[in-house]
Amino acid sequence: MSPVTKRLFVKNYGCQMNVYDGRRMADVLAPLGYTIVPDPEDADLVILNTCHIREKAAEKVYSELGRLAPLKRKRRMLIAVGGCVAQAEGEEVLARAPCVDLVFGPQTYHRLPELIVRAERTRTVDTDFPVEPKFDRLPEQAAPQGIAAYLTAQEGCDRFCAFCVVPYTRGAEYSRPAADVLAEARRLVDAGAREIMLLGQNVNAYHGAGPDGGEWRLDSLIRALGRIDRLERIRYTTSHPADMDDALIAAHGEVEKLMPYLHLPVQSGADRVLARMNRKYRARDYLRIVEKLRAARPDIALASDFIVGHPGETEADFAETLRLVAEVGYASAYSFKYSPRPGTPAADMEDQIPDQVKIERLARLQEAIDRTQTAFNRATVGRIVPVLFDRAGRGALQAAGRSPYLQPVHVDCATPAEALRLHGRIAPVELIVAKQNSLAGRLAYQEAAPA
Ligand code: SF4
Numbered sequence: 001m002s003p004v005t006k007r008l009f010v011k012n013y014g015c016q017m018n019v020y021d022g023r024r025m026a027d028v029l030a031p032l033g034y035t036i037v038p039d040p041e042d043a044d045l046v047i048l049n050t051c052h053i054r055e056k057a058a059e060k061v062y063s064e065l066g067r068l069a070p071l072k073r074k075r076r077m078l079i080a081v082g083g084c085v086a087q088a089e090g091e092e093v094l095a096r097a098p099c100v101d102l103v104f105g106p107q108t109y110h111r112l113p114e115l116i117v118r119a120e121r122t123r124t125v126d127t128d129f130p131v132e133p134k135f136d137r138l139p140e141q142a143a144p145q146g147i148a149a150y151l152t153a154q155e156g157c158d159r160f161c162a163f164c165v166v167p168y169t170r171g172a173e174y175s176r177p178a179a180d181v182l183a184e185a186r187r188l189v190d191a192g193a194r195e196i197m198l199l200g201q202n203v204n205a206y207h208g209a210g211p212d213g214g215e216w217r218l219d220s221l222i223r224a225l226g227r228i229d230r231l232e233r234i235r236y237t238t239s240h241p242a243d244m245d246d247a248l249i250a251a252h253g254e255v256e257k258l259m260p261y262l263h264l265p266v267q268s269g270a271d272r273v274l275a276r277m278n279r280k281y282r283a284r285d286y287l288r289i290v291e292k293l294r295a296a297r298p299d300i301a302l303a304s305d306f307i308v309g310h311p312g313e314t315e316a317d318f319a320e321t322l323r324l325v326a327e328v329g330y331a332s333a334y335s336f337k338y339s340p341r342p343g344t345p346a347a348d349m350e351d352q353i354p355d356q357v358k359i360e361r362l363a364r365l366q367e368a369i370d371r372t373q374t375a376f377n378r379a380t381v382g383r384i385v386p387v388l389f390d391r392a393g394r395g396a397l398q399a400a401g402r403s404p405y406l407q408p409v410h411v412d413c414a415t416p417a418e419a420l421r422l423h424g425r426i427a428p429v430e431l432i433v434a435k436q437n438s439l440a441g442r443l444a445y446q447e448a449a450p451a
Contacts, residue, residue: 008034009043013061014051016237017199017205019084020150021106022049025082025317027139028112034130041071045116050085054166054339058085058086062096069099078102078119082109084296088343090127103127106155106170106360110137129171135180147390147424148402149193150232153208153221154179154200159240160341161267161416162278163307166201175200176206178216178224185225194426195233195388196225204248219247225254231390232426235406237263238305244289253296260330261406264289265305269324270317273310276349283324290328301331301376301405308365309338311349311356318361325368330378331405333369337362370436378388378436384444387411387429389422399423403431408438 008029012022025038025047040046048064051057061081068079080102081093087105102119105127105243106111109353118124135152156170165238185196200206200433203218210216216224218236227233234257239265252258264286268274295298325333337358340347380403387409389401403409411417411429413419429441 006032006034006044007037007042008045008047009037009040009048010049011040011064011304012049013057013083014053016150016197017152017155017201017245018049018051018075020152020199021083021109022047023145023150024138025049025109025112025342028110029116031139032113032116040068043077045080047080047082050083052084052088052169052341054336056339057386058089061085065097065099069097072099078116080104080116080119080166082106084165084435087127088165088341090125091181094123094125105129107134110134135176140184145188145191145193148195148282149188149189150197150199151181151184152176152200153218153236153314154203154206155354157201157205159202159205159242159280160278160345162276163310163341163344165341165344168343170201173202173205175206177209177211177269178221179209179211181208181221182211182224182228184394185228185231189228189231192424193410194424195230195235195390198222198225198234198236200236200238202238202240202243203236204243204245217245217247219251222248222251222258226257232257233404234258235261239264241286241289243268244293246292249289249292249296252293252300259301259404259406260300261404262293262300263303263305266324266328267305268310268313268317269321270313271320273313273317273321275312276312277307277346283320287324287327299405302328303406304330304333304451306333306335306365306369307338308335308361311338311346311353312351313338313353313361316363318348321365322368325365325372329372329376330369331407332373334360335365335369374434374436375403377436377439380407380439381431381434384430385409386426387441388426389424392423393419403439410438411441411443413443437449 010022012018033390037043050061078098078101082104086103093103103125107129108126154175156173157166158173160167206218207215266286268281385403387401389399391400393400397413398410398424399419400410428444431439431441431442433440
């Protein structure tokens with residue numbers, strides 16, 4: 001007998017790892033009869049899978065809970081808050097939002113079935129870091145993810161950057177055994193994936209048990225993934241520069257399926273700020289890694305994260321960040337104003353930067369990033385690159401996908417049927433127009449005329 005159908009709505013905040021976790025929550029709940037619905041109004045269980053990296057992200061969760069409360073007064077539903085806000089704030093979430101029935105951390109979602117039963121009787125908080133790894137207790141992925149799939153290889157972090165909550169909310173660094181990651185990758189490929197993005201808070205710290213009894217670093221895992229038939233593209237995110245070892249850099253030159261794109265957050269270009277951030281490298285160490293990556297894979301596109309206005313950042317420090325942006329020539333980058341996260345060392349530093357200064361520096365940094373990004377996109381115009389068409393374009397006559405450099409590319413097609421045929425395929429595209437955030441292209445081959 002099939003279980004009673006119940007409706008589940010999951011809203012993910014923040015990074016790709018939360019998107020992956022949100023899907024895995026649905027997998028855990030599927031045997032209980034839960035199916036995903038697109039609207040919280042129709043749900044029996046609403047999960048907000050939260051992110052604590054930015055202050056605004058946490059506040060957005062409380063605003064969303066404010067919108068859900070009246071819904072819950074109209075009909076019976078359970079409201080759960082998971083993810084990093086849940087881990088960091090625990091009981092505080094129950095105190096601030098009376099409509100919440102369950103608070104659970106990112107390491108306990110494999111226990112959702114029992115937690116939901118408990119939460120139906122009494123408001124429940126579970127933010128333990130369990131001894132048994134969560135991944136050993138998760139079911140196989142149920143829903144196919146499509147052509148470009150996420151796969152978590154590593155979780156947590158031991159680096160304790162001064163500004164970051166991850167080591168406190170996600171716990172100690174954990175790498176899944178390589179055999180488990182490879183088995184999940186094969187299942188994703190069987191279900192239609194052509195690209196796999198390996199995920200981890202610090203994925204290049206990966207050191208999982210290898211099937212040969214030894215310890216595998218990320219380069220070994222990538223090489224093994226590269227041998228899976230029908231898997232065409234491999235990516236990984238995100239990485240810490242100090243964990244970028246020579247073997248991994250060499251893999252960029254040797255594994256054809258490893259795409260020439262790397263998100264390698266530098267955070268600041270000033271050694272003084274990097275030391276305050278506890279990043280454990282200097283700007284010149286970072287630039288040396290970039291040099292080695294470009295020697296291994298000359299066309300590699302680089303992306304980064306930046307925090308402006310970290311405590312103690314002077315105008316001279318900030319100028320070094322601008323210099324580094326221009327020197328690396330990023331293909332893309334995310335930049336944020338520093339915002340203190342309670343419990344982190346940087347939050348207690350005395351030399352906090354006034355908000356107005358942060359706003360002004362952020363605007364200048366974003367202009368600098370826009371310049372390098374536009375220059376990178378323009379430099380690819382005229383080239384023919386393989387595009388993985390993984391999404392619908394705007395309108396029936398457009399197909400859209402990603403270049404090897406992760407640039408969004410769209411192509412106008414002659415007929416809706418041609419646009420549909422492209423979906424899920426990799427096709428050569430000549431890039432013809434560069435915009436700041438995307439490119440227009442045309443197919444660099446003729447479709448065979450129907451017989
Ligand atoms: S390496 Fe990344 S996840 Fe780890 S503490 Fe630093 S910023 Fe946070």
